[in-house]
Amino acid sequence: MSTSTVAPVPPGSAPSGLRGRLPTSGVPLAMVSIAGLVLLLSIVRVITGADDLTSSGTAGAALALAVPIGLAGLGGLWSERSGVVNIGLEGMMIMGTWGAGWAGYQWGPWTGVLVGTLFGAAGGLLHAVATVTFGVDHIVSGVAINILGLGVTQFLSVIAFEGVKGAGESQSPPLDDIATVSLPGLRDPLLTLEQHHWFLVSDLAGIVRGLFTSVSLLTVLAVLLVVLTYFVLWRTAFGLRLRSCGESPVAAESLGVNVYLFKYAAVVASGAFAGLGGAFLAIVAGNGYREGQTGGRGYIGLAAMIFGNWRPGGLAAGAALFGYTDSLQLRRGGESVHALLLLLGVLLIAGAVLLSIRGHRIAAGVAVVAGASAVAVYVQTDVVPDDFTTMTPYVATLLVLALASQRLRMPAADGLPYRRGQGG
Amino acid sequence: MTIDLRRIALAVIAPLLAIVFSLVVTALVLVATGDPVWSTAKAVLDYGTKPNVLALTLNQGTVYYLSALAVAIGFRMNLFNIGVDGQYRLAAFTAAVVGSSISLPKPLHILVIVVTAMLVGAMWAGIAALLKATRGVSEVISTIMLNAIATTLIAYLLRKVKYDVAGSNNIGTKPIDESGAFPGIDLVPGTDVKVFGFIFVAIIAGILYTVVLGRTRFGFDLRATGRSQSAAVASGVDVKRMVVYSLLISGAVAGLVGMPQLLGGSTRSYSLDFPTGLGFTGIAIALLGRNNAIGMALSALLFSFLDSSSIILDFNGISKEIVLIMQGTIVLSVVVVYELVRRYGVAAEQRRVSRQLADEQPATPTEVPA
Numbered sequence: 001m002s003t004s005t006v007a008p009v010p011p012g013s014a015p016s017g018l019r020g021r022l023p024t025s026g027v028p029l030a031m032v033s034i035a036g037l038v039l040l041l042s043i044v045r046v047i048t049g050a051d052d053l054t055s056s057g058t059a060g061a062a063l064a065l066a067v068p069i070g071l072a073g074l075g076g077l078w079s080e081r082s083g084v085v086n087i088g089l090e091g092m093m094i095m096g097t098w099g100a101g102w103a104g105y106q107w108g109p110w111t112g113v114l115v116g117t118l119f120g121a122a123g124g125l126l127h128a129v130a131t132v133t134f135g136v137d138h139i140v141s142g143v144a145i146n147i148l149g150l151g152v153t154q155f156l157s158v159i160a161f162e163g164v165k166g167a168g169e170s171q172s173p174p175l176d177d178i179a180t181v182s183l184p185g186l187r188d189p190l191l192t193l194e195q196h197h198w199f200l201v202s203d204l205a206g207i208v209r210g211l212f213t214s215v216s217l218l219t220v221l222a223v224l225l226v227v228l229t230y231f232v233l234w235r236t237a238f239g240l241r242l243r244s245c246g247e248s249p250v251a252a253e254s255l256g257v258n259v260y261l262f263k264y265a266a267v268v269a270s271g272a273f274a275g276l277g278g279a280f281l282a283i284v285a286g287n288g289y290r291e292g293q294t295g296g297r298g299y300i301g302l303a304a305m306i307f308g309n310w311r312p313g314g315l316a317a318g319a320a321l322f323g324y325t326d327s328l329q330l331r332r333g334g335e336s337v338h339a340l341l342l343l344l345g346v347l348l349i350a351g352a353v354l355l356s357i358r359g360h361r362i363a364a365g366v367a368v369v370a371g372a373s374a375v376a377v378y379v380q381t382d383v384v385p386d387d388f389t390t391m392t393p394y395v396a397t398l399l400v401l402a403l404a405s406q407r408l409r410m411p412a413a414d415g416l417p418y419r420r421g422q423g424g
Numbered sequence: 425m426t427i428d429l430r431r432i433a434l435a436v437i438a439p440l441l442a443i444v445f446s447l448v449v450t451a452l453v454l455v456a457t458g459d460p461v462w463s464t465a466k467a468v469l470d471y472g473t474k475p476n477v478l479a480l481t482l483n484q485g486t487v488y489y490l491s492a493l494a495v496a497i498g499f500r501m502n503l504f505n506i507g508v509d510g511q512y513r514l515a516a517f518t519a520a521v522v523g524s525s526i527s528l529p530k531p532l533h534i535l536v537i538v539v540t541a542m543l544v545g546a547m548w549a550g551i552a553a554l555l556k557a558t559r560g561v562s563e564v565i566s567t568i569m570l571n572a573i574a575t576t577l578i579a580y581l582l583r584k585v586k587y588d589v590a591g592s593n594n595i596g597t598k599p600i601d602e603s604g605a606f607p608g609i610d611l612v613p614g615t616d617v618k619v620f621g622f623i624f625v626a627i628i629a630g631i632l633y634t635v636v637l638g639r640t641r642f643g644f645d646l647r648a649t650g651r652s653q654s655a656a657v658a659s660g661v662d663v664k665r666m667v668v669y670s671l672l673i674s675g676a677v678a679g680l681v682g683m684p685q686l687l688g689g690s691t692r693s694y695s696l697d698f699p700t701g702l703g704f705t706g707i708a709i710a711l712l713g714r715n716n717a718i719g720m721a722l723s724a725l726l727f728s729f730l731d732s733s734s735i736i737l738d739f740n741g742i743s744k745e746i747v748l749i750m751q752g753t754i755v756l757s758v759v760v761v762y763e764l765v766r767r768y769g770v771a772a773e774q775r776r777v778s779r780q781l782a783d784e785q786p787a788t789p790t791e792v793p794a
Contacts, residue, residue, distance in 0.1 A: 147704065303568075398573075
């Protein structure tokens with residue numbers, strides 16, 4: 001889906017050397033893609049009249065919904081870059097929501113953030129002990145941690161929240177909010193612009209207003225963490241060593257890297273990120289811990305990471321996409337997603353033309369059929385049921401995996417067992 | 425001969441150690457929360473051995489066992505079918521819709537429903553199988569996605585076929601006619617709680633699992649592929665085809681997981697409160713039982729015993745969720761113990777061989793001149 005939205009960009013805008021590489025590489029390319037996407041969305045909005053496609057409300061909600069997914073994705077990134085598959089993100093995230101709820105109502109929201117993060121990190125530590133020290137299969141350990149995370153929090157809830165005012169067996173008392181920030185002087189002028197519904201101008205105003213006003217400090221922190229992750233993992237010696245453990249632990253060991261230590265650090269950090277994502281859910285997105293609050297976001301975070309080809313920029317794009325589809329659902333989703341069908345159809349047909357020029361006949365045929373059916377569904381129906389909106393991230397991930405699996409490259413030793421000295 | 429004995433001993437000791445370890449952890453949790461350990465354990469044992477609770481344990485165990493079998497088929501092939509969860513729910517839902525819209529004589533009606541469920545389960549697993557075989561997509565990720573898609577798909581379809589369950593906010597499918605009921609049996613004396621007749625299907629499935637995997641060419645190929653793909657290819661196994669077959673079979677067995685409840689329960693319909701998450705419990709049980717038909721049966725019974733007997737804890741003021749902690753600890757500790765035991769076994773084998781070689785060493789020089 002998204003590969004086709006960005007696929008047309010490279011040939012025109014970038015030197016031919018970039019052709020075939022994923023669009024997430026390179027800042028100029030990303031900016032061109034974003035600009036193209038905004039333009040397309042604004043065209044679709046004008047044609048279909050689905051104003052919520054680019055309203056400030058949608059943009060703001062999309063950002064808030066993307067944060068926990070992105071944080072879980074960052075958790076996956078840290079862990080998998082060091083060679084440990086972390087399917088236990090969901091369980092660590094659950095621990096984060098609980099920790100935030102429990103500490104948050106007693107000592108304030110920022111303590112909640114800290115404790116949620118620590119709880120997540122504790123889950124990460126458990127995963128590290130099982131996979132690194134004991135060499136247990138990474139997925140088995142992850143599944144066990146998901147079971148444990150659910151069990152521990154449900155058990156603790158009964159003990160910690162019973163008889164507390166405003167709480168129950170499956171929820172914490174309500175929590176105080178974290179302060180929000182806005183870029184000064186933007187709110188009102190942009191609102192006026194947005195309400196004119198002018199082509200492109202109002203769309204930009206809506207998106208900028210949504211992204212830069214009334215943003216929770218925790219959201220700002222999360223965005224900074226994406227940048228920080230890129231910097232630490234790709235621009236420092238520490239990051240290089242950490243990634244070398246994920247590519248070839250034996251080679252790393254032969255160069256004197258303490259592979260176990262780096263894997264431990266990465267997996268504990270991974271749990272901390274997931275825990276922070278959980279804390280965000282409990283404090284900013286929700287109003288306290290509730291059972292089942294994560295709703296599989298740990299898994300979606302993992303999906304966002306794969307979607308983004310194990311890179312922070314791509315991961316952020318994936319999280320944004322999933323957050324966006326989620327937010328549309330909140331704001332007259334049937335109408336908005338229905339409008340997106342038109343966009344999807346047109347893009348698929350455009351992609352098909354491109355593919356046939358490059359000589360990929362079969363892929364072009366598939367894309368034409370898919371595009372035509374998207375347009376057909378658009379013409380035939382008026383709204384898309386909400387359930388299908390919910391499905392979007394998952395279907396998108398499956399499509400990306402199916403269509404682009406040859407272009408995706410995970411760390412070479414991801415998920416493989418490693419024992420010190422196994423290189424002989 | 426002695427080595428075999430030792431191997432068997434190691435295989436039995438590992439799960440026992442894990443269970444003991446998780447008992448200790450659970451006891452520590454109880455101590456930490458200030459609850460009495462012995463009287464709690466006694467209350468659970470007393471309640472769990474009542475006839476009606478035992479019957480419930482057998483029923484739940486049947487379901488868990490089928491789920492574990494479905495997971496284990498993938499495991500033997502080195503495939504991680506996390507999608508059992510989505511597969512059985514979609515299968516049970518579709519089977520409920522199909523079963524309630526037709527009416528047939530008794531055995532045929534049941535057969536149609538069960539076959540429908542198996543086909544749907546296989547189909548849903550088949551998507552992951554095709555993605556894996558043709559595009560190389562990891563089945564772990566694709567089945568997680570398919571689970572989520574199944575959840576939303578069922579929610580959507582359930583509202584489409586909506587049939588209000590009397591006296592509640594629950595919605596479900598139209599109940600299946602009496603002819604589709606799988607008769608229960610009075611297996612446990614002293615209670616009128618019937619045991620699912622499906623328990624026999626589960627037993628037959630377990631026997632088939634053992635025979636097909638252990639005694640047929642297909643089973644050999646499957647295990648060989650799981651052990652070493654390159655070796656399997658060298659011996660002429662079509663790995664892609666094996667991936668598709670084993671995931672299809674795993675999905676078909678997953679389709680059975682919802683059947684005891686659907687056909688043996690009182691409502692005979694798929695509603696909002698149809699049990700979820702059984703696929704994940706199946707993973708835990710397959711791990712504990714080490715993909716062995718008997719081992720998994722014992723593990724399934726252990727898990728269902730913990731589930732059904734823990735109800736009493738709520739009456740004693742202890743959260744019954746402690747069972748989840750115990751089950752999670754069992755899973756994690758069992759895999760750790762297996763790994764430790766495996767390392768110990770390898771080390772012991774190395775020692776034995778080196779001792780043997782050391783004993784033979786003096787003999788060699790005398791042979792060379794001769």
